Amino acid sequence: MSVSAQPRAPASPPGSGMPVRRSSFFHVLRFRESYCAWIFIAPALLGFFTFYLMPAFRALYISLTDWNLLRVPKFIGPTNFSKLWNDPNFWNAMKVTVLYVLYNIPIQTVIGLLLAVLLARLSRSIILRSVILAPYLISNVIVAIIWFWMLDPLLGFGNAVLQWIGIGRIPFFSDQQLALPTIAVVNIWRHMGLTALLFYTGIQAIPKDVYEAARIEGAGPWRSFFGITLPLIRPTMVFVLVTSIIGSFQVFDTIAVTTLGGPNYATRTIVWYIYENGFETFRMGYASALSCALFLCLAIVTLVQMRILRSGQSDLG
Amino acid sequence: MAKLDLKTADVPKTREDARPPDGSAPIPIHSRARFSGWFGYVVLVLFAIISLGPIWIAVKTALSDSGTLFTSASSLLPQHPTLFNFERVIGLVNPADPRLQQTSFGKVDFYLALKNSVAFTLLAVVPQIAFSAMAAYAFARLRFYGRRVIFFLFLAATMIPSVVLFIPNFILIKDLGWLNTYQGMAAPYALMTPFAVFFLRQMFLSTPRELEESALIDGACYFTIFFRIVLPVHRSALATLSMLAAMNAWNDFFWPFLVGRDRSVQVMAVAINSFRAQQAGGTPDWSGLMACTVLGIIPVAVLLIFFGRKVVESLQYTGFR
Structure with a gap:
């Protein structure tokens, strides 16, 4: 610490024979720690103010206005929020979103855990890990299009196989009951490799002698999974659950490519509803109010999860 | 299914491992354990097939003659394989070609989208x-008034769902007259992302500062230290972050979809989406679409094939979107 303080004396760096000239404006700018720091963070700070901090407050302000982008925004107070509270479409969108999260998260987490355990036990192969990770590297739009094609009622491979088996063709994306689970399946397909990789990394961090000790004590595979693996990867579990639930709440791309919120609003999730309000009918105030509500929901969900899963503590060491 | 969750330590790897310490006869490895290992491989291979299957179907369709889509729907190999679909979405086919007239093909300018x-x-x-690295260096190494507060604000910003910020940011870009421009699409990401700052700060903090301190004693200014020491030392972290950020930008859809809808600036994801929406003759131009998606997957495939380990290892830092 004492060392880094040395160049703060602007007059003379060690060995310098010309102390007077060097204490110029530029010299201070280059050697004074705090001035340098401000120069270093200036561009990032500008970006943060312009595209994060200011918009966050502006979103809050817009949510208190009536604004269609053409006229001047009209301040109407919390009217949008009371409208939202009484809006059946909002509650339906919330229901659809929560359902989607409930379809998505348990299956994705279980598949991820299963794959991670198998990978940790049976294979170090980087090829295998790359293969199951491949879907995650493909953009949402392309993934959605590929599945839309595979499940096309008339020409899709999936439906041709179902026909061949004798089940018959199923219009996955245009059936009111099936559309949302189908979108969840598409998402699970894209994310299972990432989930598995994250759990795999967590499992690798568990010392092998813990398992050794458990085996000597006579613990079976199930005991060691539930008694060792699961508790010891809790930090990973918290990270995976929190980030994947936050991500699922904001599903948009797959819906924008496949169902556009339909059929009969069965896939109109909260973000799609925000998009419809803000960017199709240009009700900026109402869309902002909806997005603030989403923010509030996510904050509550995250806090509850952190509390339940005791994220701060690790059972290891 | 009960046999799938055996742990590493649970199954003796060799007969020697299974030999009791008192030197008596080896414990026979349970057939149950061997079966579960075999079964585990089957499950892994199954998931590998599930991962690659849909991608193969896309490749198959892209290679198929569009007239055979109905008859070959359930086949795993293209019938009458042809590169025609690739040629026409890239624009290599003469517009007067009779093959272009006979079916209802969509219009897409793949080169433009790629560019x-x-x-x-x-x-x-x-x-x-670049800017995130500079900020991360300041947060990791330099002391200045407000450092903790600003860093906390950066941290808090990651909690805000992106759609909340999209509305005011869209209005800002619109007011700047930047709709349908590259700078409008890139601006919110160009100066910083909180993730990039955290990631690099963490990397900078995890290395000892001796080298930087001795440079300070030798009279180097902070800028020299940053460019000559910090950046070169953290090449690998910078490469990892660049890859993650590039992948995010390459796959980004929502924001470019909002501010870059004009054909002249559409990125690949937006272009493919509007190509699908053209609905030529009732159904989308599937063979052309699949040719586009396969071309869109190629960069990813190249990345995985040549830098597989690097990609796999760096993705553990990423989140879900």
């Missing part, structure tokens, strides 16, 4: 990494 994607990715990623 736009490259431009958007470069504009969003290169300055983002």
Whole structure:
């Protein structure tokens, strides 16, 4: 610490024979720690103010206005929020979103855990890990299009196989009951490799002698999974659950490519509803109010999860 | 299914491992354990097939003659394999070609979309990494008034769902007259992303500062230290972050979809989406679409084939979107 303080004396760096000239404006700018720091963070700070901090407050302000982008925004107070509270479409969108999260998260987490355990036990192969990770590297739009094609009622491979088996063709994306689970399946397909990789990394961090000790004590595979693996990867579990639930709440791309919120609003999730309000009918105030509500929901969900899963503590060491 | 969750330590790897310490006869490895290992491989291979299957179907369709889509729907190999679909979405086919007239093909300018994607990715990623690295260095090493507060604000910003910020940011870009421009698409990512700052700060903090301190004693200024020591030492972290940021930008859809809808600036994801929406003759132009998606997957495939380990290892830092 004492060392880094040395160049703060602007007059003379060690060995310098010309102390007077060097204490110029530029010299201070280059050697004074705090001035340098401000120069270093200036561009990032500008970006943060312009595209994060200011918009966050502006979103809050817009949510208190009536604004269609053409006229001047009209301040109407919390009217949008009371409208939202009484809006059946909002509650339906919330229901659809929560359902989607409930379809998505348990299956994705279980598949991820299963794959991670198998990978940790049976294979170090980087090829295998790359293969199951491949879907995650493909953009949402392309993934959605590929599945839309595979499940096309008339020409899709999936439906041709179902026909061949004798089940018959199923219009996955245009059936009111099936559309949302189908979108969840598409998402699970894209994310299972990432989930598995994250759990795999967590499992690798568990010392092998813990398992050794458990085996000597006579613990079976199930005991060691539930008694060792699961508790010891809790930090990973918290990270995976929190980030994947936050991500699922904001599903948009797959819906924008496949169902556009339909059929009969069965896939109109909260973000799609925000998009419809803000960017199709240009009700900026109402869309902002909806997005603030989403923010509030996510904050509550995250806090509850952190509390339940005791994220701060690790059972290891 | 009960046998799948055996742990590493549970199954003796060799007969020697299974020999009791008192030197008596080896314990026979349970057939149950051997079966579960075999079964585990089957499950892994099954998931590998599930991962690659849909991608193969896309490749198959792209290679198929569009007239055979109905008859070959359930086949795993293209019937009458042809590169015609690739040629026409890239624009290699003469517009007067009779094959273009007979079916209802959609119109797509793949080259333009590719160029736009490259431009958007470069504009969003290169300055983002540079400025985030500078900020991360300040947060990790320099003391200044307000450091903790500003860093906390950066941290808090990651909690805000992106759609909340999209509305005011869209209005800002619109007011600047930047709708349907590269700078409008890239601006929110170009100066910083909180993730890039955290990631690099963490990397900078995890290395000892001796080298930087001795440089300070030798009279180097902070800028020299940053460019000559910090950046070179953290090459690998910078490469990892660049890859993650580039992948995010390349796959980004929502924001470019909002501010870059004009054909002239559409990135690949947006272009493919509007190509699908053309609904030529009732059904989309599937063979052309699949040719586009396969071309869109090629960069990813190249990345995985040549840098598989690096990609796999760096993705553990990423989140879900």
